[in-house]
Amino acid sequence: xxxxxxxxxxxxxxxxxxxxxxxxxxxxxxxxxxxxxxxxxxxxxxxxxxxxxxxxxxxxxxxxxxxxxxxxxxxxxxxxxxxxxxxxxxxxxxxxxxxxxxxxxxxxxxxxxxxxxxxxxxxxxx
Numbered sequence: 001x002x003x004x005x006x007x008x009x010x011x012x013x014x015x016x017x018x019x020x021x022x023x024x025x026x027x028x029x030x031x032x033x034x035x036x037x038x039x040x041x042x043x044x045x046x047x048x049x050x051x052x053x054x055x056x057x058x059x060x061x062x063x064x065x066x067x068x069x070x071x072x073x074x075x076x077x078x079x080x081x082x083x084x085x086x087x088x089x090x091x092x093x094x095x096x097x098x099x100x101x102x103x104x105x106x107x108x109x110x111x112x113x114x115x116x117x118x119x120x121x122x123x124x125x126x
Contacts, residue, residue: 039084048073063124066097084111090126
């Protein structure tokens with residue numbers, strides 16, 4: 001019983017240590033048992049905070065030439081810190097409107113934390 005308790009403590013310590021580390025690419029699976037990355041089926045979602053937190057903007061259309069048209073935190077100049085792609089296709093995203101300055105992409109039904117130092121100003125299927 002004592003060994004099981006020690007393993008549980010070690011697992012909790014590792015989870016805490018890695019929880020704040022952003023991913024290099026947004027390809028992580030959604031954490032199980034957490035409300036993070038709430039993104040409706042068929043939508044591409046961006047978030048103003050890590051792990052799907054903060055303000056969420058979501059789109060059901062496959063492409064968007066200017067996310068600032070209808071995303072409040074982009075309008076306020078905040079960066080995107082995490083994404084979730086709940087569509088059936090890979091989504092590539094750009095730091096400029098009209099699909100200029102590609103910065104990354106996320107496969108279907110995946111997502112995660114980004115570098116957090118830029119805005120996603122447009123996106124389209126890859």
